Amino acid sequence: AQSVTQLDSQVPVFEEAPVELRCNYSSSVSVYLFWYVQYPNQGLQLLLKYLSGSTLVESINGFEAEFNKSQTSFHLRKPSVHISDTAEYFCAVSARRDSGYALNFGKGTSLLVTP
Amino acid sequence: DTGVSQDPRHKITKRGQNVTFRCDPISEHNRLYWYRQTLGQGPEFLTYFQNEAQLEKSRLLSDRFSAERPKGSFSTLEIQRTEQGDSAMYLCASSLRQGGYNEQFFGPGTRLTVL
Numbered sequence: 001a002q003s004v005t006q007l008d009s010q011v012p013v014f015e016e017a018p019v020e021l022r023c024n025y026s027s028s029v030s031v032y033l034f035w036y037v038q039y040p041n042q043g044l045q046l047l048l049k050y051l052s053g054s055t056l057v058e059s060i061n062g063f064e065a066e067f068n069k070s071q072t073s074f075h076l077r078k079p080s081v082h083i084s085d086t087a088e089y090f091c092a093v094s095a096r097r098d099s100g101y102a103l104n105f106g107k108g109t110s111l112l113v114t115p
Numbered sequence: 116d117t118g119v120s121q122d123p124r125h126k127i128t129k130r131g132q133n134v135t136f137r138c139d140p141i142s143e144h145n146r147l148y149w150y151r152q153t154l155g156q157g158p159e160f161l162t163y164f165q166n167e168a169q170l171e172k173s174r175l176l177s178d179r180f181s182a183e184r185p186k187g188s189f190s191t192l193e194i195q196r197t198e199q200g201d202s203a204m205y206l207c208a209s210s211l212r213q214g215g216y217n218e219q220f221f222g223p224g225t226r227l228t229v230l
Contacts, residue, residue, distance in 0.1 A: 004157075032216050043119075044158070044206065044221040051216055090157050094216070100171050101216050102148065105157030 002027040002093045006106035013113055015083055021076040021109045023065075023091030030096040033074040034103065035065055038088040047089070050074065061085075086113045117141060119222035121207050127228045128197055135193045136225045140209030147190050148219060149182055150206040151175065158206055164190060165212060197229045 007022040025031065035047040048059040055067040065076045074091060088110050092103040120139045128134050140147050145166050150158035161180070162172045166187040176182075179197075184190040194201055204226050208219040 006157075009155075036221075043223040044208075046218055046220075049218070092157070096216075100146070100148075100163045100165075101210075101219075102160040102163060102171065102173075103150075103158070103219065104160065107155065107157050 002029075002031060002095055002104045004091050004093050004104055004106035006091055006109050008109050009107065010110045010112065013081055013111065015113055015115050016080045018079050019077065019081050019085075019111065021089050021091075021111065023074045023076065023106060025072050025074065025091070025093045027072075027093060027095065031093045032096060032101070033065075033067055034092040034094075035059075035063070035074070035076050036090045036092060036105075038090065038108075040087070044090070047076075081111070081113045083113050083115065085111060087111060119207055119209050119220050121205075121222040121225050123225060124223060125226045125228075127230065129230050130197055130199060132197055133193065133195045134197060134227065135191055136205055136227075138190045138192070138207030138209075138222060140189070140207070141211075141220055144209035144211045144220075145187065146210045146212050146217070146219075147184055148208040148210075149190070149192055150208065152204040152206060152224070153202075161192075194227075197227075199229045202227055202229045 033050040036044045037047045050067045058064045091106045094101045148163040149161040152158040164184040179195045204224040207222045210217040210219045
């Protein structure tokens with residue numbers, strides 16, 4: 001089985017400041033890794049994913065995450081946040097060999113960006 | 116809108132009543148997933164279908180829960196004899212199986228409140 005730990009339940013940050021949301025996972029098999037975002041009153045949206053290849057993956061809105069196999073981490077970073085980035089962020093993992101690729105989510109990190 | 120839709124968006128019921136939720140996936144998607152999200156937690160996998168076949172069920176899916184996807188299109192999730200602990204957001208997601216991992220697209224969810 002796989003599990004995900006998101007180390008921070010809430011991260012307050014000022015606009016234009018950098019941010020890092022931490023995610024560690026546990027698995028006995030190779031995994032795929034994801035970050036999902038949930039804006040207020042909206043559904044979950046895929047932000048970025050690591051499937052294979054380059055360990056650094058980027059989203060279209062400036063977020064990036066780096067897969068670190070030795071530290072079993074997949075931290076999410078953005079060099080300069082906007083008010084509109086305020087949302088709940090979920091890290092998720094699925095086993096590569098899982099026929100259904102069911103997602104195992106962390107508890108989420110609430111990012112609050114203030115002026 | 117051709118995304119995943121769920122109905123109803125909100126449901127309030129009394130303990131002991133039965134409830135049924137519906138999910139309409141993206142039209143060409145052959146995989147459909149149900150997740151449950153309680154307050155302050157990340158989504159938890161319940162079950163998934165490939166076409167009309169239910170291929171995996173989580174231990175969270177007690178005997179009071181039943182899911183169907185009779186024609187491989189929409190799906191229903193029924194909870195019998197609801198309990199207060201069933202209060203949660205029920206999320207549906209769909210994906211298109213084509214070899215390796217495929218992105219799961221989430222619906223807006225059905226929020227269940229059991230009084």
